[in-house]
Amino acid sequence: MSFPLWPEAASALATDVDHLYIYISLVSVVMCILIFGVIFIFAVKYRRRSDSEVPEPIHGSLRLEITWSIIPFLVMLTFFWWGAKIYFYNAVPPPNAMDVYVVAKQWMWKLQYPGGQREINELHVPIGQPVKLTLASEDVIHSFFIPALRIKHDVVPGHYDTMWFNANKPGRYHLFCAEYCGTEHSGMVGWVTVMTPADYQNWLAGGGQSGTMAQLGERMFEQLGCSGCHLENGKGRGPSLRGVYGSRVQLADGESIQADDAYLRESILNPNAKLAAGYRPGLMPSFQGQVTEEGILQLIVYIKSLAVATTPGAPTARIPSLLQTPTLQRVSVARLATQPNGGTQ
Amino acid sequence: MSTALQEPEVQETPNYLNAEYGWKSWLFTKDHKRIAVLYLISISVMFALGGVFAMLIRLELLTPQGDLVNSDTYNKFFTMHGVTMIFFFLIPSIPATLGNFFVPMMIGAKDLAFPRINLLSWYIYIAGALFALAAIVMGGVDTGWTFYTPFSTTYSNTFVITAAVGVFIAGFSSILTGLNFIVTIHKMRAPGMTWGRLPLFVWANYATSLIQVLGTPVVAITLALVALERAFHIGIFDPAIGGDPILFQHMFWFYSHPAVYIMILPGMGVISELITCFSRKGVFGYSFIAGSSLGIAIIGFLVWGHHMFVTGMSMYAGLYFSLLTMLVAVPSAIKVFNWTATMFRGSISYETPMLYAFGFIGLFTIGGLTGLFLGTLGLDVHLTDTYFVVAHFHYVMVGGMVVAYLGGLHFWWPKITGKMYPEGWGKFSALLVFAGFNLTFFPQFIAGYLGQPRRYHAYAPEFQVLNVMSTAGASVLGLGFIIPLIYFLWSLKYGKKAGNNPWGAKGLEWETTSPPPTYNFETTPIVTEEAYAYAKHEEAHVG
Numbered sequence: 001m002s003f004p005l006w007p008e009a010a011s012a013l014a015t016d017v018d019h020l021y022i023y024i025s026l027v028s029v030v031m032c033i034l035i036f037g038v039i040f041i042f043a044v045k046y047r048r049r050s051d052s053e054v055p056e057p058i059h060g061s062l063r064l065e066i067t068w069s070i071i072p073f074l075v076m077l078t079f080f081w082w083g084a085k086i087y088f089y090n091a092v093p094p095p096n097a098m099d100v101y102v103v104a105k106q107w108m109w110k111l112q113y114p115g116g117q118r119e120i121n122e123l124h125v126p127i128g129q130p131v132k133l134t135l136a137s138e139d140v141i142h143s144f145f146i147p148a149l150r151i152k153h154d155v156v157p158g159h160y161d162t163m164w165f166n167a168n169k170p171g172r173y174h175l176f177c178a179e180y181c182g183t184e185h186s187g188m189v190g191w192v193t194v195m196t197p198a199d200y201q202n203w204l205a206g207g208g209q210s211g212t213m214a215q216l217g218e219r220m221f222e223q224l225g226c227s228g229c230h231l232e233n234g235k236g237r238g239p240s241l242r243g244v245y246g247s248r249v250q251l252a253d254g255e256s257i258q259a260d261d262a263y264l265r266e267s268i269l270n271p272n273a274k275l276a277a278g279y280r281p282g283l284m285p286s287f288q289g290q291v292t293e294e295g296i297l298q299l300i301v302y303i304k305s306l307a308v309a310t311t312p313g314a315p316t317a318r319i320p321s322l323l324q325t326p327t328l329q330r331v332s333v334a335r336l337a338t339q340p341n342g343g344t345q
Numbered sequence: 346m347s348t349a350l351q352e353p354e355v356q357e358t359p360n361y362l363n364a365e366y367g368w369k370s371w372l373f374t375k376d377h378k379r380i381a382v383l384y385l386i387s388i389s390v391m392f393a394l395g396g397v398f399a400m401l402i403r404l405e406l407l408t409p410q411g412d413l414v415n416s417d418t419y420n421k422f423f424t425m426h427g428v429t430m431i432f433f434f435l436i437p438s439i440p441a442t443l444g445n446f447f448v449p450m451m452i453g454a455k456d457l458a459f460p461r462i463n464l465l466s467w468y469i470y471i472a473g474a475l476f477a478l479a480a481i482v483m484g485g486v487d488t489g490w491t492f493y494t495p496f497s498t499t500y501s502n503t504f505v506i507t508a509a510v511g512v513f514i515a516g517f518s519s520i521l522t523g524l525n526f527i528v529t530i531h532k533m534r535a536p537g538m539t540w541g542r543l544p545l546f547v548w549a550n551y552a553t554s555l556i557q558v559l560g561t562p563v564v565a566i567t568l569a570l571v572a573l574e575r576a577f578h579i580g581i582f583d584p585a586i587g588g589d590p591i592l593f594q595h596m597f598w599f600y601s602h603p604a605v606y607i608m609i610l611p612g613m614g615v616i617s618e619l620i621t622c623f624s625r626k627g628v629f630g631y632s633f634i635a636g637s638s639l640g641i642a643i644i645g646f647l648v649w650g651h652h653m654f655v656t657g658m659s660m661y662a663g664l665y666f667s668l669l670t671m672l673v674a675v676p677s678a679i680k681v682f683n684w685t686a687t688m689f690r691g692s693i694s695y696e697t698p699m700l701y702a703f704g705f706i707g708l709f710t711i712g713g714l715t716g717l718f719l720g721t722l723g724l725d726v727h728l729t730d731t732y733f734v735v736a737h738f739h740y741v742m743v744g745g746m747v748v749a750y751l752g753g754l755h756f757w758w759p760k761i762t763g764k765m766y767p768e769g770w771g772k773f774s775a776l777l778v779f780a781g782f783n784l785t786f787f788p789q790f791i792a793g794y795l796g797q798p799r800r801y802h803a804y805a806p807e808f809q810v811l812n813v814m815s816t817a818g819a820s821v822l823g824l825g826f827i828i829p830l831i832y833f834l835w836s837l838k839y840g841k842k843a844g845n846n847p848w849g850a851k852g853l854e855w856e857t858t859s860p861p862p863t864y865n866f867e868t869t870p871i872v873t874e875e876a877y878a879y880a881k882h883e884e885a886h887v888g
Contacts, residue, residue, distance in 0.1 A: 003810045007795045020724055021794065028714040035685060035710055039703065042688040043695075048625070053692045057627035057880050060683075065633050068682045069675050076671040079721045084664055086723020091660045106500070140496040141590055143655065143730060147796025150727040154656045156591060157495060158584025161657040174805060178730040178798045180489050182500060183416050186801035 010148040010169040010194055013089065017150040020082050027075060090151060093164035097132035100125070101213070101297045104135065104142035104155040107184035109175065110294060114301055115204060116212045121190030123175060125167060126200035132164040134261060136293045143179035146192050152178050160262045167194040217302025220295055224287065238284060239276055245300075245307035250277040264300050360763070360860040375460035376863055381446035382761070383467050384437060389830075391433040391474060396823065398426035403785075403819040406812045411803030419802040420487040421503070427490025432512045433474050435746055436604060439611035440522055440557075441470070443753045444550045446761060448526060450854040450861065451544045453535025453870040458528040466521040473515030480507040489800060491601075494582035494593040498574040506575055509568040516565040519607075523557030526550055535853070537872030544852055544876045545634050549614025552638035556603045556610075556645065564600035567593065591656055598649035606645040609709075609741060610638055612749030613680055616705050619752055620684045622850040623699035624691030627877040630683040637676035644673040654725045663722050670720030677713050681706060696848065697771030701752025704779045708744025712737060715790065733793025736786045744782055751778065751829065758833065759847045763860040764840030770832045777825030784818025851877050 009015050046055075100123065103110045111119045125131045135144055137157040144163065145152040148171070153163040177188035195203060210216070221227050229238035245264070248256045252275040257263055266273050268291065271284035291299070361378045364370075371379060401422050405413040414422070449457055457463050480486050486508040488497040497505050530543070530551050543551075570581050571593070580586035582593040621628050628634060650658060650666035684706060693699070715737040719725050728734065759765055788811040797808045804812070846855040857866050 004795060004807055005791055017723060017727055020721065021718070024718055024721065024724070028711075028717070031714060032710060035681060036707060038685055039688065039706060042685070042691070043693055043703070046624070046688060046691045046693050048692045048694040053625075054880050055624075055626045055690050055692050057878075058629055058686070058689065059627065060630035060633065060686075064682075064686070065630055065679065069679055072678050073671065073675050076674060076717060079717055080667055080671050083667060083721030083723040083725070087654070087663055087667075087726065088660060090723065090726060140500050141493060145730070145796070145798065147727070152655050152726055152729065156657060158589065159591075159657055174796060176796065176798045180420075180493070180496070180800040182487070182496060183420065185420070186411065186416065186798075186803045189805075 008148045008169075008171065008173065009150070010167050010171060010173055011150075011165055012168060013086065013165065014148060014150040016086060020079075020086065023082070024079055027079075031072075090163065093132040093162060094130045097130035097164050098125075099301075100131055100133050101294075101301075102133050102135045102144060102155070103138060103293045103297070104144070104177070104181075104188075105138040105293075106140065106182050107177070107188040109144070109177075109188070109190055112213060112294060112297065113204075114213045116210065116216065117204065121175070123190070123192045124195060124200065124203050125192065126195055126197045127167050127170055128197070130164055130166045132162055134297065135161040135163065136297065138293050140181050141179050142177050142181050142188065145176045145178035146173055147176070148173035148192070154179055160265060167192075170194050170196055170199075213298050213301040214305040215302075217298035217300070217305075220291070220299055221302055224291065226299075229284070238279065241303050242306045245304045247307075251275060252277045252279070252281075261300055264303055265296055268296055268299065358858055359862055360858060361863045362763075362860050364863045373464075375456070375464055377449050377457045377460065377463055378446050378761075378861065378863075378865075380463050380467055381442050384441040384445060384470070387467075387471060387474065388434050388437055388442065391429050392826075395426050395430035395434055396826065398422050398429070400819060400823060402426060403816040405802065406804070407816050409804050409806045409809050409812075416802040417487060418485075420489075420800070421485035423800055424486050424489050425481055428477060428486065428508060428512065430742075431490055431604075431608075432515055433470075433477060435608040435742060436515075436519055437470060437522070438608070438746065438750050439615065439753065440526070440550055440553055440607075441467075441518075443615065443750070443757060444526065444546075444553075444611060445522070447757060447854050448547055448550050449529060449533070450857070450865050451547050451852055452530065452533060452538050453853045453866065453872065454529060454533040455864045455866070455869075457525045458533055459525050462521050463525055466518040466525070469521065470515055470518035473511045473513075473518065476507055476511030476514060478511075480504040480511060483507065491597065492568065492571055492593075493597075494571065494574070494590045495584065495588070498571055498581075499583045499585070506572045509572045513565050513568050513572075516561045519557045520561045523554035523561075526554040527558065530554075535870050535872055538853075539872075541632075542872055542875050543635070545617035545628065545631070545638075546611075546614035548635040549610045549617070549638050552642040553607050553610045555639075555642050556607050560600045560603040560607070560646070563596060564604070567596040567600070570596075591653070591658070594653050594656060595649070598652045599646075602649040602652065603642075603645045605738075605741070606641050608746050610641060612705070612709075612746040612753075613638065613677075615749045615753035615756070616684060616702050617680075618850075618852070619698050619702040619756055620687050621877040621879070622756070622848050623696060623702070624688050624693050625849065625879050626687060626691040627875070627879060628683065629686035629689070630679070631876070633679050634683050637679045640676040641673060644669060644676070648673055651720055651725070652729075654722055655729055667720055667722045671717065674713060674717060674720070677709075681710055681713075695772075697766075697768060697775055698752045698756035698848075700772060700775040700779075701748050701755065704775065705745060705748045705752060708740050708748060708779075708782065712740030712744055715740065727796075728793060730799055731793035732789040732797045732799055735799050736789035736793060739786045739789075744786070748778065748782075751775075754833075755829075756848070757854075758836070759843030760854060760859050760861065762837060762840070763843050764836045765843050765847065766829075766832050766836040766840060770828060774825050774828040774832075777821055777828065779825075781818050781821030781823070781825050785815050785822050786818070788812075788814040788818075851879055 009018055099114055101112045109121050111123055135153060135155040137155045142155040143152055144155055149165045151163055151165055153161050171194055173192045175190040175192050177185060229236045230241050232240055232242055234240040244259050247259055249259050250256050257274060269288045270286055272281045275281055361376055405419055483504050485503055486505055487503045488501050488505055530547060573579050574581050578586055580588040582588040582590050617628060617634055648666055648669045650662055651670045654663050719728055719737060755771055792808050792811040797804055843859045845859050853870050
């Protein structure tokens with residue numbers, strides 16, 4: 001029976017988290033030795049020798065109180081600082097990250113790649129390539145946890161959450177659901193397979209897919225009747241969606257908003273919540289219940305492709321072009337931690 | 346034993362136990378000491394029930410396959426373990442029993458300010474506990490003690506509303522006890538019992554009461570909203586009907602993190618009493634220990650978000666909650682350092698209560714330090730919702746609070762019952778608790794860092810060795826809890842007479858008879874010295 005005492009580390013971040021863990025552990029061990037050692041010495045040295053002895057009281061010492069308040073706090077601030085750096089690094093995916101879309105439901109993980117490949121409870125990724133996961137839930141809260149990468153993020157229904165990683169060691173690693181989600185919570189597990197780029201290309205080629213996510217989304221865009229109003233030339237009853245993704249949308253209430261995944265999702269399910277300026281409320285029906293979370297993600301990828309199609313090159317060229325990049329920049333933890341943009345919901 | 350039939354009560358001095366007889370004299374009592382005993386019995390029943398669920402959990406986890414019970418049953422086991430232990434044992438534990446009994450005595454009062462409300466709070470507790478028991482008997486609850494939405498409001502097919510109503514009702518018991526303590530400590534201190542002379546156990550209960558009064562209404566409202574959403578589909582937490590599940594977590598933890606301090610502060614108060622008594626020495630840094638209780642109560646309200654670092658909360662909010670989590674560790678550290686310093690040049694003896702105090706400092710220190718791991722943002726991302734968290738909070742709740750409770754019970758048992766328990770068995774079971782506890786929970790730190798998620802009915806086979814260690818430890822720990830139950834009951838009949846002050850302790854509760862008379866003191870005591878004035882004992886006789 002295998003009996004590991006330390007988890008595998010399959011990314012630079014995992015190694016950094018290990019170092020932080022070892023650092024706090026060492027400080028804790030030193031603290032325990034100090035406190036328990038002193039208590040042990042006192043307990044032996046000052047044991048009661050006769051029943052009549054009455055020790056002199058010592059009321060306290062302000063200097064000692066300040067010392068043992070400030071010094072531990074300063075040490076704790078180093079924990080705080082290091083932990084915050086890792087947290088900020090986790091929060092900001094690099095711009096060249098490859099997208100994978102995750103839909104959680106009781107009790108399975110459904111993953112889709114922009115190229116159209118789909119998997120259940122399996123995630124295949126190449127080493128040396130930042131991977132950004134967009135997480136959606138169809139029912140309750142789940143949590144996507146890969147211990148070997150030391151990352152975890154809750155998957156909250158009604159929200160889009162993102163997490164990212166850059167694996168550096170090929171292997172098969174556990175994928176766990178970490179937020180209790182009902183009967184088969186402990187069965188909501190799977191595997192993350194980290195591969196060399198060549199193996200990954202072979203794997204991609206082997207998948208029999210029925211079209212890229214953008215193509216699937218385009219088909220759905222027509223089936224649901226979206227294309228009847230959102231005409232490309234802007235003369236339909238709804239606004240043209242060309243170039244919308246990533247732009248700022250002027251809203252009817254005078255505010256404006258960045259058209260990101262969460263905004264597009266909300267506009268599909270609850271169109272009146274943040275109405276674009278110039279369109280009347282109630283014009284667009286809600287598509288709640290008519291389209292699955294996976295379908296919404298396909299629609300979003302399609303709309304996203306409309307944003308980049310204005311430049312030459314097919315919209316779906318994004319993933320292969322990234323894979324051709326042999327080395328990807330490693331952004332240092334410290335540098336990313338100083339960038340306050342993005343990452344928040 | 347024919348001598349036992351000779352009604353030894355006849356010779357006993359009048360006390361709260363022999364003042365009246367019959368079940369009515371107990372169920373309609375207004376004596377804080379009798380109500381404390383009622384609480385002691387009821388929370389012991391709930392502790393035993395929660396302990397049975399704990400043993401069933403540990404038995405299931407002996408093997409990785411999940412082969413003892415099915416997953417639904419397992420999910421109900423850990424939910425009912427959490428609900429009974431937290432809401433019906435840990436939260437009332439020390440305040441409702443030892444606090445109820447000794448806060449009035451320690452300040453020289455005849456009773457709590459509102460004796461009828463005190464009795465009412467016990468009945469409310471029983472009503473809440475009956476709802477929780479009903480939920481168990483009808484088929485159980487499977488949401489986890491945290492009742493996370495939308496699982497609890499929409500997806501669970503179990504008796505969520507019944508259990509939530511039970512917790513809701515029990516909350517009022519907690520609020521009333523807190524109110525009663527606050528008023529009593531403000532208004533009923535004996536002449537000369539200034540704030541600066543209050544025993545630290547009273548200070549700890551005072552700080553606890555503030556949290557109970559300010560925090561408990563929030564969890565009551567939150568659980569009421571869960572019940573409303575579940576029953577009437579009002580969209581509050583479920584996104585499918587317009588709610589937000591994260592809102593629930595903010596509201597829940599706004600209470601449930603301070604609730605951790607409701608559970609641990611009274612334990613810290615007990616430890617201050619034990620360390621001083623068995624070092625026979627005034628406490629080091631009185632005002633820092635008293636003040637740190639209030640500090641914990643206040644800062645404890647500002648750190649709830651550290652339970653939510655991976656929910657997608659703003660990373661700037663994460664910074665704030667992480668920093669304040671580090672800050673709230675400072676008052677706890679102050680207490681540990683001051684207790685240690687109190688022992689310096691003391692006269693230390695090793696009776697059973699002191700062994701528990703040593704155990705508390707060791708286990709609570711580990712529990713507190715591992716809390717810093719979890720308060721560290723980037724590390725919490727890996728550790729949260731793993732067995733590391735399970736180990737951490739058991740080190741605080743069981744290694745801290747339950748050990749302090751047992752220490753306090755052994756310390757004051759002679760005062761409560763007038764009888765001594767067998768010291769040898771006491772020491773033996775204290776060592777069993779310490780050893781069994783560490784064997785149960787230390788391996789869980791390792792399993793947690795390896796990545797074993799909590800609340801798993803079946804787990805990956807590489808975690809098995811650590812889980813077998815845990816289960817073995819739990820058996821030892823269980824034995825360590827059963828032995829005191831036996832000898833405490835035994836001592837009621839066969840224990841040696843305790844005398845008024847078997848430990849040579851300071852404090853007003855030791856100046857009256859054991860067991861105390863109904864109104865605690867023959868005449869209202871007048872306080873002329875600070876707390877724990879062990880050295881002044883001689884001077885008082887001279888002067």
